[in-house]
Amino acid sequence: MSSIRIHPLHLGTITxxxxxxxxxxxxxVSMDLPILAFYIEGADxxxxxxxxxxxxxxxxxxxxRGPYTxxxxxxxxxxxxxxxxxxxxxxxxxxxxxxxxDHCAGNDLFPNAEFIVQKxxxxxxxxxxxxxxxxxxxxxxxxxxxxTVDGDAEIVKGVSVVLAPGHTEGLQGVLVEAKDNRYFLAGxxxxxxxSLNHNPPWPNGLFVNLREYYDTQVKVSRxxxxxxxxxxxxxxxxxxxx
Numbered sequence: 001m002s003s004i005r006i007h008p009l010h011l012g013t014i015t016x017x018x019x020x021x022x023x024x025x026x027x028x029v030s031m032d033l034p035i036l037a038f039y040i041e042g043a044d045x046x047x048x049x050x051x052x053x054x055x056x057x058x059x060x061x062x063x064x065r066g067p068y069t070x071x072x073x074x075x076x077x078x079x080x081x082x083x084x085x086x087x088x089x090x091x092x093x094x095x096x097x098x099x100x101x102d103h104c105a106g107n108d109l110f111p112n113a114e115f116i117v118q119k120x121x122x123x124x125x126x127x128x129x130x131x132x133x134x135x136x137x138x139x140x141x142x143x144x145x146x147x148t149v150d151g152d153a154e155i156v157k158g159v160s161v162v163l164a165p166g167h168t169e170g171l172q173g174v175l176v177e178a179k180d181n182r183y184f185l186a187g188x189x190x191x192x193x194x195s196l197n198h199n200p201p202w203p204n205g206l207f208v209n210l211r212e213y214y215d216t217q218v219k220v221s222r223x224x225x226x227x228x229x230x231x232x233x234x235x236x237x238x239x240x241x242x
Contacts, residue, residue: 003042004158004178006185006228006241009079011035011052012070014102014231020205021191021231033231035068035102037076038185039084040176044156045092048113049174049185051106052076054137076106083239095161097187097230098171099125100135107144116155118163119148121170129208164189164220166213167204175225179242184225189216191231201227 012035018026021033040047052075056068072078080086094113096104098121107115125141149172154160158177165171167188174185188204195202200217207213220227228235 002158002177002179004176004242005041006176006178006183007039007041007084007239008228008235008241009037009039009052009076009083010074010236011037011076011079011106012056012068012074012102014053015067022195023203023205023207025202032233033191034233034236035070036230036235037079037106038174038228039080039086040159040174041084042179043159046086046090047093047095047156047159048080048091048110049095050097050103050187051094051109053102054105077109093155095155095172095174096121097173097185097189098168099141100168100188101137101140103187104140104144105137107140115144115146116161117146117148118161118170118172119150120163120165121168121172122146122148124169124208132206132208135206162220162223164216166207166209166216169208171216173220175223181242182223182225183241184220184223184227185230186220186227187230189220190227190229192229193232193234195229196227 013032018029018031035053038049056070077088088110091110091113094115096117125136151163160175161172162175164173176183191204203213
C-alpha cells in the first residue's frame with residue numbers, strides 16, 4: 001500500500017476577475033484566489049510541485065501582474081518548514097506545472113533539487129507569443145537548470161507527470177498514487193472546482209490552443225483520479241490529501 005500523502009501550501013493570494021480563470025464566465029466578478037504548491041510526502045524522493053510567485057513588494061510585480069499579496073508565513077521556505085518540517089535543501093525534485101511567474105518564481109531557493117518541466121513548455125516560455133510574455137520572468141527560465149521530459153513520464157514510483165497542454169503549450173499535471181486515492185494535481189489546466197461542473201470541464205480564461213485544451217480535458221477525465229485544482233481556496237480546506 002502506498003504511503004504517499006500530499007500537503008497543499010498557500011503561497012499568497014491574487015485577486016482576479018472570475019473570467020480570468022473560467023473562459024467567458026463571471027465577467028467583472030472579483031475573486032481572491034490562492035497561489036498553491038504541493039509537497040509530496042512518502043515517495044522515494046522529496047518532491048515539491050511548484051514554488052509560487054515572486055516578491056509582491058517589487059514595484060514591477062505590482063505594476064505588471066495585478067493585485068497580489070503574500071505574508072511572511074506564505075513564503076515558500078517558511079511554509080515548507082512550518083507545514084511539513086522540511087528545509088529547502090532537502091527537496092530532491094521540483095516539478096513545475098508550467099513556467100508562468102506564479103508557479104516557478106521560487107525555483108532558485110532549492111539548491112539541491114532537480115527541476116522537471118516539459119520540453120515544449122521550456123521552449124515556448126523562452127519564445128512566447130509576445131502578447132503572453134508578461135506571464136514569464138526570464139530569470140527563472142534562463143538561470144535554472146531544467147530536466148525536460150517529452151510527454152507523460154513516471155518520475156518516481158507513484159508520481160508521474162501527464163502532458164496537459166492548452167493553458168500553455170507544455171503544461172503538465174502530476175498524477176499521484178496516494179495512500180487512499182489517486183489524485184491529479186491539475187494546476188491551471190483545471191483552476192477551479194467550478195470548472196468541473198461542466199462536461200467537459202470548463203477551460204481557463206487564458207489559453208494558447210483551445211483544441212488541445214479540449215483534448216487534454218478528455219484525457220484527464222479518463223485518468224480515474226480525484227482532481228485538485230490549481231487556484232481554488234477550497235483546496236486548502238484539507239491539510240493533507242492521502
